Amino acid sequence: MKLSEMFEQAPEIEIEGLCLDSRQAKPNDIYFCMSGIMFDGHDFVEDVIAKGVKAIVHAKPIEHMHKGVAYIQVENVNRTLNRIASLFYQHPSRYMKVFGVTGTNGKSTITSIIQDVYSHFHPCGYIGTIAIRYGDVELPPSLTTPDPILIHKSMADMRAAGMEACALEVSSHGLELGRVMSVDFDIAIFSNLTYDHLDFHGTIENYLEAKKKLFTNLKSDGVAVLNRDDAYYQAFADCTNGRLVTYGIKHDSDYRAMDIQIQTDGSQFTLLHHEKSYTIKTNLVAMYNIYNLLGAIAGMCEAGIAIEDMLPYLASIKQIEGRMERIDEGQLFNVIVDFAHTPDGLEKVFEYAKDITKEGHSIIAVFGSAGKRDTKKRKVFGEIASKYCDSIILTEDDPRDEDAREIANEIKEGIKDTKNIFIEDRYNAIRQAIESAGAYDTVLILGKGDEVFMYREFGREPWLGDHNVARECIRRYCLDNHEENN
Numbered sequence: 001m002k003l004s005e006m007f008e009q010a011p012e013i014e015i016e017g018l019c020l021d022s023r024q025a026k027p028n029d030i031y032f033c034m035s036g037i038m039f040d041g042h043d044f045v046e047d048v049i050a051k052g053v054k055a056i057v058h059a060k061p062i063e064h065m066h067k068g069v070a071y072i073q074v075e076n077v078n079r080t081l082n083r084i085a086s087l088f089y090q091h092p093s094r095y096m097k098v099f100g101v102t103g104t105n106g107k108s109t110i111t112s113i114i115q116d117v118y119s120h121f122h123p124c125g126y127i128g129t130i131a132i133r134y135g136d137v138e139l140p141p142s143l144t145t146p147d148p149i150l151i152h153k154s155m156a157d158m159r160a161a162g163m164e165a166c167a168l169e170v171s172s173h174g175l176e177l178g179r180v181m182s183v184d185f186d187i188a189i190f191s192n193l194t195y196d197h198l199d200f201h202g203t204i205e206n207y208l209e210a211k212k213k214l215f216t217n218l219k220s221d222g223v224a225v226l227n228r229d230d231a232y233y234q235a236f237a238d239c240t241n242g243r244l245v246t247y248g249i250k251h252d253s254d255y256r257a258m259d260i261q262i263q264t265d266g267s268q269f270t271l272l273h274h275e276k277s278y279t280i281k282t283n284l285v286a287m288y289n290i291y292n293l294l295g296a297i298a299g300m301c302e303a304g305i306a307i308e309d310m311l312p313y314l315a316s317i318k319q320i321e322g323r324m325e326r327i328d329e330g331q332l333f334n335v336i337v338d339f340a341h342t343p344d345g346l347e348k349v350f351e352y353a354k355d356i357t358k359e360g361h362s363i364i365a366v367f368g369s370a371g372k373r374d375t376k377k378r379k380v381f382g383e384i385a386s387k388y389c390d391s392i393i394l395t396e397d398d399p400r401d402e403d404a405r406e407i408a409n410e411i412k413e414g415i416k417d418t419k420n421i422f423i424e425d426r427y428n429a430i431r432q433a434i435e436s437a438g439a440y441d442t443v444l445i446l447g448k449g450d451e452v453f454m455y456r457e458f459g460r461e462p463w464l465g466d467h468n469v470a471r472e473c474i475r476r477y478c479l480d481n482h483e484e485n486n
């Protein structure tokens with residue numbers, strides 16, 4: 001595309017790519033100088049020109065201007081980046097059905113359900129914490145909500161591969177840092193809002209303001225799908241420019257679940273919508289997943305899929321790795337791996353464990369808390385865990401440059417009478433939990449979900465993954481013992 005097609009009065013230079021990181025600059029790119037927390041993109045202008053970049057979009061004055069390079073000074077580089085990223089990739093979000101999902105918990109689950117079920121009707125891609133995924137393509141994730149260039153490029157690749165829709169996880173960071181300013185959303189879904197990321201947003205009010213941004217600029221026929229039972233429902237209902245649709249359990253809603261039955265291997269409920277009722281059978285478990293499923297059903301129905309037509313697919317939703325993932329190697333006790341890393345997320349998993357663990361059997365939890373992130377939640381984790389668990393094994397969880405034992409000590413401050421130990425090495429902590437479990441106990445491995453990395457002192461290091469470790473420990477240390485015991 002010619003630079004002159006992107007900026008008025010710009011020269012007719014052919015542009016081949018967009019770039020906001022000098023380390024990835026290529027010949028004939030435009031480089032956008034973003035001022036960040038650590039660096040200022042304006043400092044890398046000479047580097048990128050040496051790499052063959054042909055245009056610089058900047059806010060601050062540039063001292064040395066090179067011949068053959070176009071310099072475009074703008075007031076707000078991020079806003080320009082968003083506009084150009086959409087234009088350069090031919091506005092893919094305008095021509096796809098775009099679902100945006102935000103909320104503290106449930107984003108990955110709701111978007112994954114949508115990708116799975118909606119694809120039976122119209123091919124649908126997914127961008128989020130787990131991956132960038134469409135058709136047979138699965139690319140590793142960058143951020144939950146990537147930068148505008150990667151978002152629009154991924155959507156353009158999806159369109160080229162025949163995708164007609166995309167389900168996008170929209171984080172509060174993504175909203176606050178303006179990564180989705182030029183994405184055209186058809187359906188925006190709000191799951192819930194609880195205490196999280198206050199290290200970045202400062203206050204819950206700021207966090208709420210960031211989340212609201214998804215709902216204020218929907219396509220002209222856009223729909224805001226809101227959790228009617230969430231304490232912050234009204235704030236979203238008041239701010240949206242979209243048509244308002246609600247889902248819930250406790251309050252009267254457009255999509256309401258009643259008569260909910262939750263078992264270890266699935267759930268069933270009656271869905272009331274427009275005076276009709278439907279029996280929903282799903283392999284998803286736990287009450288909070290009923291909310292996630294309701295949000296996804298409401299979103300897809302508003303996008304034109306009849307509930308009757310979805311029913312067969314809701315019974316066999318693809319297991320989402322690391323999200324309430326049941327690890328079943330034939331052992332006699334329950335093992336669940338979940339990504340929960342907020343007080344609310346933890347409590348919801350514990351409530352479910354309480355429901356499925358029969359009287360006289362134990363709940364054993366393995367978890368820690370991230371270093372350099374929301375340190376106030378540590379003691380709260382301890383308080384919540386000791387309400388539900390019979391035994392707690394504290395361990396490392398992305399300690400960064402903090403001491404995992406110190407973090408565990410802060411969690412312990414909240415633990416009342418529950419038996420607890422600290423095993424720093426996460427593999428050994430999981431092994432200990434699994435070896436100590438008796439028949440019909442429930443082992444919960446919480447915090448990292450499907451992540452196969454651990455943030456330590458010197459950055460991101462490989463980690464086997466909680467689900468893989470749990471499987472290995474059950475097979476190696478436990479099945480033989482149980483067989484011998486029986």
Ligand SMILES: CC(=O)N[C@H]1[C@@H](OP(=O)(O)OP(=O)(O)OC[C@H]2O[C@@H](n3ccc(=O)[nH]c3=O)[C@H](O)[C@@H]2O)O[C@H](CO)[C@@H](O)[C@@H]1O[C@H](C)C(=O)N[C@@H](C)C(=O)N[C@H](CCC(=O)O)C(=O)O
Binds near residue numbers: 035039143144172173
């Ligand atoms: C707080 C935050 O989100 N920061 C993001 C932000 O960083 P920043 O503003 O500090 O940027 P910076 O590193 O100072 O660099 C400024 C500019 O100089 C450029 N640069 C920098 C160095 C260099 O050598 N050359 C160069 O060109 C950078 O590409 C950038 O454009 O812009 C960077 C470039 O796009 C992002 O990589 C970075 O994400 C960091 C790595 C991050 O960890 N973000 C997390 C917190 C995040 O966004 N998480 C949410 C989900 C959270 C959740 O729900 O759990 C997400 O959506 O993933």
